Amino acid sequence: xxxxxxxxxxxxxxxxxxxxxxxxxxxxNDGDRDPETVNAVFRAVHSIKGGAGAFxxxxxxxxxxxxxxxxxxxxxxxxxxxxxxxxVMLRSADVLADLTNAARDGGSVDxxxxxxxxxxxxxLANGELPQAAEPAPNAxxxxxxxxxxxxxxxxxxxxxFSFDDFEASExxxxxxxxxxxxxKPKSELYAKGNDATLLLRDLSRxxxxxxxxxMDGLPPLDRMNPEAAYFSWxxxxxxxxxxxxxxxxxxxxxxxxxxxxxxxxxxxGMDEELPMQPVPFDLSILEEEAGAPAGEEHRTxxxxxARDAAVSAAQxxxxxxxxxxxxxxxxPENTRNSAPASAAQxxAAQQAASAAxxxxxxxxxxVDRLINLVGELVINQAMLSQSxxxxxxxGTSSINMGLEELQQLTREIQDSVMAIRAxxxxxxxxxxxxxVREIADMTGKSVRLITEGENTEVDKTVIxxxxxxxxxxxxxxxxxxxxxxxxRVAAGKNPEGxxxxxxxxxxxxxxxELADDGAGINREKVRQKAIDNDxxxxxxxxxxxxxDNLIFHAGFSTADKISDISxxxxxxxxxxxxxxxxxxxxxxxxxPGQGSIFTMSLPLTLAVLDGMVVTVANQTLVVPLTxxxxxxxxxxxxxHSFGASQRLISIxxxxxPLVDVGRILNFRGAQADPVEGVALxxxxxxxxxxxxMVDAIQGxxxxxxxxxxxxxxxxxxxxxxxxxxxxxxxLILDVDAIVAASRGQSLKPEISLAATG
Amino acid sequence: xxxxxxxxxxxxxxxxxxxxxxxxxxxNIMSVREIRGWTPATPMPHAPSYVLxxxxxxxxxxxxxxxxxxxxxxxxxxxxxHVIIVAQVKSRVxxxxxxxxxxxxxxxxxxxxxxxxxxxxxxxxxxxxxxxIEGRMICLVELDxxxxxxxxxxx
Numbered sequence: 044x045x046x047x048x049x050x051x052x053x054x055x056x057x058x059x060x061x062x063x064x065x066x067x068x069x070x071x072n073d074g075d076r077d078p079e080t081v082n083a084v085f086r087a088v089h090s091i092k093g094g095a096g097a098f099x100x101x102x103x104x105x106x107x108x109x110x111x112x113x114x115x116x117x118x119x120x121x122x123x124x125x126x127x128x129x130x131v132m133l134r135s136a137d138v139l140a141d142l143t144n145a146a147r148d149g150g151s152v153d154x155x156x157x158x159x160x161x162x163x164x165x166x167l168a169n170g171e172l173p174q175a176a177e178p179a180p181n182a183x184x185x186x187x188x189x190x191x192x193x194x195x196x197x198x199x200x201x202x203x204f205s206f207d208d209f210e211a212s213e214x215x216x217x218x219x220x221x222x223x224x225x226x227k228p229k230s231e232l233y234a235k236g237n238d239a240t241l242l243l244r245d246l247s248r249x250x251x252x253x254x255x256x257x258m259d260g261l262p263p264l265d266r267m268n269p270e271a272a273y274f275s276w277x278x279x280x281x282x283x284x285x286x287x288x289x290x291x292x293x294x295x296x297x298x299x300x301x302x303x304x305x306x307x308x309x310x311x312g313m314d315e316e317l318p319m320q321p322v323p324f325d326l327s328i329l330e331e332e333a334g335a336p337a338g339e340e341h342r343t344x345x346x347x348x349a350r351d352a353a354v355s356a357a358q359x360x361x362x363x364x365x366x367x368x369x370x371x372x373x374x375p376e377n378t379r380n381s382a383p384a385s386a387a388q389x390x391a392a393q394q395a396a397s398a399a400x401x402x403x404x405x406x407x408x409x410v411d412r413l414i415n416l417v418g419e420l421v422i423n424q425a426m427l428s429q430s431x432x433x434x435x436x437x438g439t440s441s442i443n444m445g446l447e448e449l450q451q452l453t454r455e456i457q458d459s460v461m462a463i464r465a466x467x468x469x470x471x472x473x474x475x476x477x478x479v480r481e482i483a484d485m486t487g488k489s490v491r492l493i494t495e496g497e498n499t500e501v502d503k504t505v506i507x508x509x510x511x512x513x514x515x516x517x518x519x520x521x522x523x524x525x526x527x528x529x530x531r532v533a534a535g536k537n538p539e540g541x542x543x544x545x546x547x548x549x550x551x552x553x554x555x556e557l558a559d560d561g562a563g564i565n566r567e568k569v570r571q572k573a574i575d576n577d578x579x580x581x582x583x584x585x586x587x588x589x590x591d592n593l594i595f596h597a598g599f600s601t602a603d604k605i606s607d608i609s610x611x612x613x614x615x616x617x618x619x620x621x622x623x624x625x626x627x628x629x630x631x632x633x634x635p636g637q638g639s640i641f642t643m644s645l646p647l648t649l650a651v652l653d654g655m656v657v658t659v660a661n662q663t664l665v666v667p668l669t670x671x672x673x674x675x676x677x678x679x680x681x682x683h684s685f686g687a688s689q690r691l692i693s694i695x696x697x698x699x700p701l702v703d704v705g706r707i708l709n710f711r712g713a714q715a716d717p718v719e720g721v722a723l724x725x726x727x728x729x730x731x732x733x734x735x736m737v738d739a740i741q742g743x744x745x746x747x748x749x750x751x752x753x754x755x756x757x758x759x760x761x762x763x764x765x766x767x768x769x770x771x772x773x774l775i776l777d778v779d780a781i782v783a784a785s786r787g788q789s790l791k792p793e794i795s796l797a798a799t800g
Numbered sequence: 801x802x803x804x805x806x807x808x809x810x811x812x813x814x815x816x817x818x819x820x821x822x823x824x825x826x827x828n829i830m831s832v833r834e835i836r837g838w839t840p841a842t843p844m845p846h847a848p849s850y851v852l853x854x855x856x857x858x859x860x861x862x863x864x865x866x867x868x869x870x871x872x873x874x875x876x877x878x879x880x881x882h883v884i885i886v887a888q889v890k891s892r893v894x895x896x897x898x899x900x901x902x903x904x905x906x907x908x909x910x911x912x913x914x915x916x917x918x919x920x921x922x923x924x925x926x927x928x929x930x931x932x933i934e935g936r937m938i939c940l941v942e943l944d945x946x947x948x949x950x951x952x953x954x955x
Contacts, residue, residue: 419858419859422859662843709846751854753892754860755862758847759846760846764861770839770856771855772856
């Protein structure tokens, strides 16, 4: 394993930690005060910092360090994680993600933004709270380098925030004082390649040190486990660097040892850090006595007993849960915690249950190979069935039974393999919360994102392609959908707008809904704009739904001023097209004053597709079912010639251009007689309907999608290929391209000849 | 069997020779994946004349190139007696339709003579050289120029 591979693993873990961090912060934002949530957040930043340190990623380390310090204040109850604090933290999480990506891909980050946040984080750690802005809801400081001017820009107003017993622990100048340190490594410490000697040597650099090694735990030689850790050290250290410096020596060993740092009896220290109790590794119990004067060594026996009981209870619980890392805080003051213990326990149990399902990381290539093999198996099985039917129409029952069982098995294998690639949409949804935050900051709106059905699973390929259209729609919803807080209040609504993102399975597809409770679509404005752009006639009589769907036309934006957010030169037409490219559909329904709902319906996988198998000029073609609105048998009376070569078909009093697929694909020279064939009414990207002429329909079938580009090249008018039951290749039509070609845009062959002499 | 394909200009190399019309050609055996019989291909719209179409090879879709047409010779009428040489061209796998496979040759780099300059640029772009074997002339083919599709960046 080379360094790059190790680094890659680190970045993969970073992604997980970042997701953990964000979901934890969002939980806190919703008022969750479970210490475990705080710990999880702290641990996420801590692990990123640790790994980044190992790879020498200094920017990442320094930012994570400041972040961690502030989180530590929350962890030790010195900082109340209210909404304003969390705003800073969530934005810090975004910066941390940016820094991680920059470290991974060698990009650059907005230095100004990270410096600004470091300032804010330090201010928080120093007990200065961001002041909530009075009327304007955007209490977020304008740290975002927003191109859009933010009105009512609230500066950052540090406010003194006094705790009775609080003192800033930032670079304190400390009188030399003596610390008693108990350091008991666990075998994990050595297993990870750490060395107690090195830690002690680092420690000795902080001041005068005397060390006593406790070897009482050493068993006789014949019972000694060479991989176990038997020694512990008692260290007395006189230093002026403070407890923080001592703890930072053990920073990377923190979870793999028992460490107790305390001021020696009678020593006077100004350090407020509270000792961590030695605890079993699988439950790092962060125990602290808020408000207890530092260095108070003589706790009451009752407290100690309570703690011991708690530790042993936690130990037995941990044995049951078999959890590797779950930190629960057990302290005599537990009753002060806002979260009742039982809730915390059930949350921990829940977490344990979710963490208990073992997972493995598999290279995507291996899964893809498996999927390809299964695809072949499906085709082979279809071929086998077909040849049995052809060769022996009656078919002995045992062969037929065997074939049926094979078909059943094949389908089950296909489903199972697809399930391997299926992943919850959660990571994509989580990314959206950041988008919402940023757009809200830019537009000065106050937005709450609610996500539902995050565990709905869909094929990884779909997930990867989902992020872009979704990002765009979220931007659109916040920028165009929601009103400013003033307008919302004037309309009698909650100044905070809500964007609801939900996912669910419905009839073999995934349905994603994005609802906002904004003003809805201004139909008058949309109509006017469509008339100005010659999309519709001035006296066109459109239903509300038809008007709403006009926004999917190219170059359509109803924002009065071009904003930097949703504008970007692309509109909802791009969203619609990328959804259609995934074999999906998108609809909008809107109620004036109440908001809009965008509904996307997507296939669960891009490996198979529901198709209409048709015949054109003796060739078998597949038309994606999602594109087809209806099929009809044209009557001679319904066909009207139009100009030299155009023909229209009348469908319920409207005229729809006929598209001769065979001619567009050069499969035949002469025009087909529409009456002889079948017309497939399709919805094309331009929104207009077209009737595709084919000779006959063979049936509907689910087909396995095969790439043409892999060994050939992109063919205009053809989306992909598939393999039919007889083993022959059939082409899958790219309906949009065919329709575009029928409008006179030629399908240019992209294959170029080498220089011909 | 020694594999000296790394140095195309020296050392022993194995070539597969095949017939197209009344001429013989050969390609490096290292780029040949398999040899199979003719199966009907699905025609591709707007394809150049030498692309007969695509066939299914164990689940992969691969284009079939008619070698004779590609070289500007008279195209054959594909029959079951024709042979498809499945070859790897850079990252792609393609099928070459030829009349028959005639030989497997082991040659050294010095056996390969430069392409005579009577040939036009067009022919020269295919030929990497010629071999004289037992009184026959066999042209060593440059596969990259037989299937001239720009290698696009993998997106």
